[in-house]
Amino acid sequence: MDDMKKAGNSSCNDGVLLRMGLNDNKAGMQGLDKEKINKIIMEATKGSRFYENELKKDQQVNERIEKMMRLKEKITTQQLLKAQLQVDKLVIELEQSRNLSSTIVHIDMDAFYAAVEMRDNPELKEKPIAVGSMSMLVREILTEYDPNFMPMGLDEAYLNITEHLEERLNWPEDKRRFFFNTESITEKNKDDRKTSAKFNEDACSPSPVLFEDSTPLMDDAPEQKRQSVGNLVVFGTSAEEVVKEIRFRIEQKTQLTASAGIAPNTMLAKMCSDRNKPNGQYRIAPERQAVLGFLKDLPIRKVPGIGKVTEKMLKALGIVTCSELYQQRALLSLLFSEASWHNFLDISLGLGSTRLDKDGERKSMSTERTFSEINTAEDQYSLCQELCRDLAQQLQKEGLKGKTVTLKLKNVNFEVKTRASTVLSSVSTEEEIFAVAKDLLGTEIDSVAPHPLRIRLMGVRVSGFLSEEEKKYQQKSIMSFLKSGEESSFLRLQPGKCNQTQKSEASPRGSFFDKKRAARQLKSENLAPNETVGKQLFDDRKSSANLVEKTKKVTDFQNSNVCKIFTCPVCFEEQSSNNLEELNRHIDECLNGTLVKDPVKLSKDHNARENTLNFLPQCENENVDECRKNKANQLAGADQSASTPDHSTSNNTEKFTQIIPDKPHRERQPSNLSDIARNMCMKQCLFPKRMSQDHEDHFEKTEHRKETSSSSEAKDDSVLVCPVCNSEQKTTSLESFNRHVDVCLNKGLIQELTEKKDFPAKTYNTESSHRVGGLSRGQQCTNPSQGTKRSGLTTSQSISKKAKSSNSKHTIEMFFK
């Protein structure tokens, strides 16, 4: 009803505004700026577009609800009784699995409230505030209570303080004693001290509320009770005391207050932290009754994972609180998907994860941008490419390649569309991604032709990443290697300037909007520079001109299932065979020096990238030299990493050399494809490549080769550990070990060539088994972080998310692990 009213009002207002605008124009009202009026109308129209879309979405939800209600009507008493029995059976199981033995803490910085406070107290703005992220408090405070604590973005964290609590019982008092940093007491708090009736005179706290107990301290034995004398405070040993201590320390450190929740699982802890916000804490005792009592009147909307829509749907069923959610469990099991009602049941029973699980691997990466209407294909392609460029950079930063590219468009009516395409070979470069995205975009443009596609947002997403293991050998795979040769991106690095190089390449051509401006200018000057990609792209689409063709070539090469020509990475000679064995044999022979010939020209196919040819001959020569050198060193058993410190100033390099001594070594002598491929991997790890149109790149060799060759050094008595799958190899035979490594490596190639989904390499991967996969009931129950993050109606207490990027940082370490 309300919606109908709203809709009516909205269109009415909209109509009025439009009419007003038109009338103004028609009347030619002299006292008003016509442009200004139009702008106002535009704004109003925009607003109404948004609003209309909101109404439309709302209507869709209503339809869902109606559908659900119709379904409900059909449910018979018998069905309901049967469902009740089934669900209650599960309830019994769940009750039996209830685990109250953990103490989970959720900390939530009161950033918002701090901001408000700042706003309300301008004098505070003068005070420097040490704004610390949760990951900083990582290191500095939280880790003392739980070394495995889990930051969730900048202002939240979960801790499992179960063990800390046990240890703490035996702690002497001085370990629980803290001093006030009186200087950090804010003016506001000083005021509070005078005015706040809540202030606890015993504690000279910067935050009166912190010591305003929301829970009695009765659990503490008298001697464990917090005491404070002067600028000293001693915290007790209970969970509440621990959390107060944490909050106290956080505030001392950052001058920002935090709220916290203490409960037997993550879901409850999170809801608890919300209870006494800001600057408060709340605890649910580890007792079933306490849990259910907490939930009894709790609105379902407070449950993480239950959002606006789910709330509305449940409300339609008369469910507002968690206890009602429990009461209607049988009905819910008939109306919602299994995942959803299971989750509802967990919620209503107060069950959640009792462990803090590490985040899994990232599953997608995207970038999107909102702008004022863009409606020319030219601009849209240009923007799309820019997004691909940004995304490619981020992907390569994390060393990710994905098979699915998704284009997201939001039209001026706020309607969102996504269009995805999955390609055979994973993509990561701007050109590769754009090659896919531009087609998706083209289809959408065509679909509305001859009308223009009027959009206000565009986004590009890459998903379908290779697993960590797959990625490892993917990086080392022959294909990768050949592609490096193909694109001549390997060795195109500036000595000791790895990071800068990347950075400087980040946006060499300026943003879309810059280009647009520039293009306009150039257009007026009748120039046709390369930089005006927009126009070029547009033409490409219509006439298959340069740039698209160019990018397509690269993609086609990678996408083609049958690569007709391989180029040996050592001698750069084209290999007619695409038989892997033969190719491998050739490369091994090449490396052994038996086949090293004069550098040979690249395949004509490779001419597509004109900048390649500018420096490639040199590259070939030097590379062969390096290969020879490398081979000689290997045969001599030279230990370069030990005797020849690297000259590079790159951080990555330093890291690398530090890691070397610890890594398991494969005995050096046989130099085969694995070595080369692995070396390439190093290079890619250390100096992420990025295709660029810059022609000023130098390549350096010696430094590199030192690094890379050091990676294959041998150490006596070392265990043979496959660098690809990380598994220890029982054999002492180098030959069989090498065979294993090659097999491992070739899997990457085989996959690329055959695109087989279920890659056998998984059998090597001891980690992959628990990496992905469907959710079993048990998993969902005990490990919400792997469970449903939400649902059309499945909600969850997932604590995963955020802080994903940390994963990729360990790529190199992982490799050597």
Next chain:
DNA sequence: GCGGATCAC
């Protein structure tokens, strides 16, 4: 695998 949708932060 795709597309729409929901949700969290």
Next chain:
DNA sequence: TATGGTGATCCGC
């Protein structure tokens, strides 16, 4: 006041 960006997941197809 005007209405973001990123990532994950689910559902239905």
